[in-house]
Amino acid sequence: AFVFTFCIRLADALRRVEILSYRGAEERLGMLLLHLASTRERRIIKERTGQVELLVTHDDLARMAAMSRQHVTITLGRLRQAGIVNYKRGHPLTLQPDALTDYLTNKSFKR
Template identity: 35%
Template sequence: MSVAEWVELESQQVLGRAGERLSHVYFPTNSMISLLSNLEDARHFEAGQIGFEGMLGASAGLGVTASAFDAVVSGAGQAWRIQLDAWRSHCLANRTLSLLTTRYLYVELSQMGTMVACGHFHSLEQRLARFLLMSETRLRTPDIQMTHETLAHLLGVRRAGVTLAAGKLQESGVIQYTRGHILVLDREALLAQSCGCFDQDLETYERVMSGAVA
């Protein structure tokens, strides 16, 4: 699209606030956007995650221009962006584009449901492994630039818990952690440490976006 603009996204950059109108629709290429749900006591946790497979602002194509969550860059990199009104016009004029956007919204909702269930029923070690798998996949690199404090905020747990869980993964040779950097050394071992939610999300995306579900 000629209206698309190539932009650099910086870590912790705020792209949207819950309840406020988005200015642009974003399509990450090698960056990652976290959708944060905020509680009254200023705590927050990650309710959704967007990488190269998705977009921020999909609901704009259906007429909803406000963000449901705070949208914050959790993995720096590049993205394409389009002014929100231009994106809405394209969706109204292109039925195929509108259909793909609707399918993606279904996937996003499904993945949010999985994330809620995962946070309730699975251990912190499993959730951390799943988060690192999602991050490695979406950032397209095994080198994840993220502190334990940021991880704790996104997972909605105490920093000490993340430090302990990450320490176990490092001791077993699955990851290597230095200040602000997590390097995935063994993806297969990380998959084994994770719950089945990661594979479930991938299967849902492939099935729905391919058109296998009417």
């Protein structure tokens, strides 16, 4: 059990390092949101809609993405305008992973 847990945590750490290698705010935050949506912790899946509710705050996202909280708020606002995320104070952040994947794929990001 120890080795399994260690491997899971190591894979998660490697994925986070990969996410931090993205320079653009939208790409970095988008990749982090997709990562959080695919992990078991901090999420609630809505089967009918394909949406995922993430139990994170803007401050949590800022720390995980190595961004300022203000920059996270601005970037989430852009993603909200695109219809990819929805959030309200005191409620989980609702994410549409398929829409975010399409959004990130159609953007021309450079590393």
